[in-house]
Each structure stands twice: as structure tokens, then as C-alpha cells.
Amino acid sequence: MQALNELVQQAKDTALGQATLSANEAEVARQLQICNACRYCESFCAVFPAMTRRLSFEKNDIHYMANLCHSCGACLHACQYADPHDFQVNIPQSMAKVRLETYQTFAWPKSMGKWYQHNGLWIAICLTVSLAFFITLIMMKQNSSVFDGTTVLGFYDILNHNALVSLFAPIFIFDVIALGMGLFSFLSKITPVTGQVSASSEASLEATQNMLTLKYLDGGHGEGCNNEDDAFTLSKRRAHHLTFYGFMLCFASTTVATFYHYALGLHAPYDLSTLPKMLGVLGGVSLLLGALWLAQLNLSRHKDHGDAQQKPMDLGFIALLILASLSGLLLWLLGKTVAMPLLFALHLGSIMALFLTLPYGKFAHGFYRGAALLRFAVEKRQPSQLILKED
Ligand code: SF4
Ligand code: SF4
Structure with missing residues (x-):
């Protein structure tokens, strides 16, 4: 648990350090750092295998993975770090918020x-x-x-x-x-x-x-x-x-x-x-x-x-x-x-x-x-x- 807490703090610092990330993107980066240590949901969907190929999550990685998520809810219901846990992990929700940013960012015109x-x-x-x-x-x-x-x-x-x-x-x-x-x-x-x-x-x-x-x-x-x-x-x-x-x-x-x-x-x-x-x-x-x-x-x-x-x-x-x-x-x-x-x-x-x-x-x-x-x-x-x- 101590090691995981340190990892979360490190993830927060990393996310804050990525000045170009929006608040929603930084939140996804924070949660994915926790998932990367946990990996319980590895077999659920494409998001987790994509995540394990990365140690940190830049803007484009985050938008890629957010759009891989089908918002099926499986990883939320399986998660031991979801609310009421302090880590507040909710991957489908945080991914959904980033997807909205994807649509807005790439809209034409x-x-x-x-x-x-x-x-x-x-x-x-x-x-x-x-x-x-x-x-x-x-x-x-x-x-x-x-x-x-x-x-x-x-x-x-x-x-x-x-x-x-x-x-x-x-x-x-x-x-x-x-x-x-x-x-x-x-x-x-x-x-x-x-x-x-x-x-x-x-x-x-x-x-x-x-x-x-x-x-x-x-x-x-x-x-x-x-x-x-x-x-x-x-x-x-x-x-x-x-x-x-x-x-x-x-x-x-x-x-x-x-x-x-x-x-x-x-x-x-x-x-x-x-x-x-x-x-x-x-x-x-x-x-x-x-x-x-x-x-x-x-x-x-x-x-x-x-x-x-x-x-x-x-x-x-x-x-x-x-x-x-x-x-x-x-x-x-x-x-x-x-x-x-x-x-x-x-x-x-x-x-x-x-x-x-x-x-x-x-x-x-x-x-x-x-x-x-x-x-x-x-x-x-x-x-x-x-x-x-x-x-
Ligand atoms: S969603 Fe929860 S249970 Fe699943 S990998 Fe992430 S931290 Fe682990
Ligand atoms: S909610 Fe998204 S990330 Fe979670 S298991 Fe379903 S598809 Fe994968």
C-alpha cells in the first residue's frame, strides 16, 4: 500500500508537471498510473493492454486510450480503488470527459x-x-x-x-x-x-x-x-x-x-x-x-x-x-x-x-x-x- 501511495503521488506530480494537459487529461493520466500498478482489469478491453505499453501518458496517448474505451463500466464495478476509496478511480467517467475534448479539439471547422x-x-x-x-x-x-x-x-x-x-x-x-x-x-x-x-x-x-x-x-x-x-x-x-x-x-x-x-x-x-x-x-x-x-x-x-x-x-x-x-x-x-x-x-x-x-x-x-x-x-x-x- 505504501508503495502504491508513493506511486500515486508521483503520478500526481507528473500530471501536474505536464502543463499542456487539461484538467480532464491530467486526471486520466493520474488514474492510469494507478491502473498500471494494479493491472487487475488487464483482460477487460483494449485500453489496458495499450496502457501497459506505456509508463507515462502524454496528451496524444490519453486521447487514443480515451477513444478505445467503450464506457462499458466493467472496470468501475471491479475496482477496489473506486469511490469511496481515496484514489477515486473511475476510468469510464474520466475517459468520457476526455472524449468530449477529443470531439471538440478535432471538430471541423x-x-x-x-x-x-x-x-x-x-x-x-x-x-x-x-x-x-x-x-x-x-x-x-x-x-x-x-x-x-x-x-x-x-x-x-x-x-x-x-x-x-x-x-x-x-x-x-x-x-x-x-x-x-x-x-x-x-x-x-x-x-x-x-x-x-x-x-x-x-x-x-x-x-x-x-x-x-x-x-x-x-x-x-x-x-x-x-x-x-x-x-x-x-x-x-x-x-x-x-x-x-x-x-x-x-x-x-x-x-x-x-x-x-x-x-x-x-x-x-x-x-x-x-x-x-x-x-x-x-x-x-x-x-x-x-x-x-x-x-x-x-x-x-x-x-x-x-x-x-x-x-x-x-x-x-x-x-x-x-x-x-x-x-x-x-x-x-x-x-x-x-x-x-x-x-x-x-x-x-x-x-x-x-x-x-x-x-x-x-x-x-x-x-x-x-x-x-x-x-x-x-x-x-x-x-x-x-x-x-x-x-
Ligand atoms: S480500474 Fe481499478 S481495479 Fe482496474 S486496473 Fe484500474 S485500479 Fe485496478
Ligand atoms: S469502461 Fe472502458 S476502460 Fe473500463 S473496461 Fe470498459 S471499455 Fe475498458
Whole structure:
């Protein structure tokens, strides 16, 4: 215990000495020094093997490891140095705080990084503006009586396919550029601290597999992570899978529909027996169920998990996913009734708000985590620098 206390004091001094570290980064460095002496959680996830390759933690190491953490909670529930112990170790919480700094630091354009801090407000503004935009647009194309509950219109009586593409394509392209630029800057910072630049096909394949299966939400033993208490659960992993694959199916539906429209000359609306509709309905149901499940898990989460300050960002993103998928499914079911114009505005408004907020909200975490997992797959294939130094 004496030796560990000395080590902690040394870690505090080291962290304080690293003037360039923010308070959150210094706190991660302090806690990782304790973990490096303890190593009880070595087999839980990728963070700990990455940690044991280091004796001290510089800024870029900290951001790399913070994004390797999946916030599964396993190391908090296993930790003998967590609250009420004086060491106050809470790795998932301190990592979550640094992740928010990652998103802000690497946001593109830089000035937009501040919206991560006020993400709930950002989502509310985008949703209000988007809904108002589509309601006004529909009223201008038709007239105000379109919402009085007596008019039955077809989907494309209101806005045709080309108009929809011209509204959404620029936002989508901007999202790809903004997220791509952020990811590029992040990779350029964490690559030097994780070894060789190129990723072998073996490393890339492993990282992709770990991303798609969310391997590090299995608690390290396959029984799952922790959410509200010490019990292991696979709920978080499954809810993420439903949400992610639902989102991807909806994206595939839109892509196939675009191909049908421009390449095959087959125009919407499509029957349920067609590929775009099947993908869209399946994706919508999966996305809705996954997002509702994530909301329930987030609201029932243990009070010491994660960063409470980020709840509006988490819940705001989940709320947008629920609104977009639910309105899409209702639009399919009630598309030939008087409710159609209002559902149409609600669906397009929520999709537009979702796309406007994608690069500056919770959605970004998947990209940064994917980049960190790729670098981990590269790093673990190289000899440890510590062993090389000893030699
Ligand atoms: S989280 Fe706690 S138990 Fe796990 S390695 Fe760190 S100090 Fe040890
Ligand atoms: S919370 Fe889970 S993923 Fe994060 S460091 Fe702890 S065990 Fe690893």
C-alpha cells in the first residue's frame, strides 16, 4: 500500500508537471498510473493492454486510450480503488470527459467544436428550424389548408425526388467532409504514438471485426458489461447493434432507391415487395427498437457511469433517431391518409436535424472509436517500446 501511495503521488506530480494537459487529461493520466500498478482489469478491453505499453501518458496517448474505451463500466464495478476509496478511480467517467475534448479539439471547422458542449441546445435549434422549414415549404407548394386534416395527397405531390436530393445532398456531403477532416486530424495525432503508419490487412480486418461486433462491450469474458449495477448484461451491446444496423439498412434503402430512380428509371413510391421498401421498413423497425432500448439503458445507468454533462448529447441524439424512425414508419403506414402532410414534414424535419447535427454530436463517437481500434490493432502487432528500452 505504501508503495502504491508513493506511486500515486508521483503520478500526481507528473500530471501536474505536464502543463499542456487539461484538467480532464491530467486526471486520466493520474488514474492510469494507478491502473498500471494494479493491472487487475488487464483482460477487460483494449485500453489496458495499450496502457501497459506505456509508463507515462502524454496528451496524444490519453486521447487514443480515451477513444478505445467503450464506457462499458466493467472496470468501475471491479475496482477496489473506486469511490469511496481515496484514489477515486473511475476510468469510464474520466475517459468520457476526455472524449468530449477529443470531439471538440478535432471538430471541423474548429469553431463548430463548441456545439459539443451545448449539444442539447444545438439539436433543439436544428430540429425547430428544420420542422419550420418543411412546414413552410409544404404550405408554399400547396396551401395552408394542407394541414387542416381534410386533404389527401401523395408523397410526391408535395416534393419530388429531385427537390429532396437537392435539399439533402449538400448537407450529406458536408457531413462526410466534416467527419473526414476530424478523423484525419485525430489519426495524424495518434499515429505517431502508436507505431508504424501503415495498417496491415490483418490489423485492418481485426479492427473492422471489433468495431462491427462491438467486441469490447462483452466485459472481457463474453457475459457483457455493467449498466445499472454489478450484474453483467449484453443489453448495451445488443441495443447498439439494433441501432447501428438499423441505421445502415435505412442508409442502404436510400442508396438503392437512388439507384432505382436514376439508373433504372423506377420511381417511388415502391411496394413492400421491392428492395428499397424492404430495407427501409426493416431498418426503421430495427433503428426504432434499438434507439428506444438505448434510451432506457441511458436513463437507468448507474449514477457513477459516464459523464453526466454529456447526457443531453446522448439523449438528444437518441431522441432524433426515435423521431426519424418512428415518423418514417408512420409515414409508410398512414401515407395515404390526411395525416400524411404533417408526418411528411415531421419525418423530413427530423432527418434534416439529424444530418445537420451528425458531425457535432454523439454520432461522431463511432468514427473516433473506430480510428482508435485501428491504431490498437496496429500497435499490438509491434514489440513494446518498454521491452525494447530494457534490451
Ligand atoms: S480500474 Fe481499478 S481495479 Fe482496474 S486496473 Fe484500474 S485500479 Fe485496478
Ligand atoms: S469502461 Fe470498459 S471499455 Fe472502458 S476502460 Fe473500463 S473496461 Fe475498458
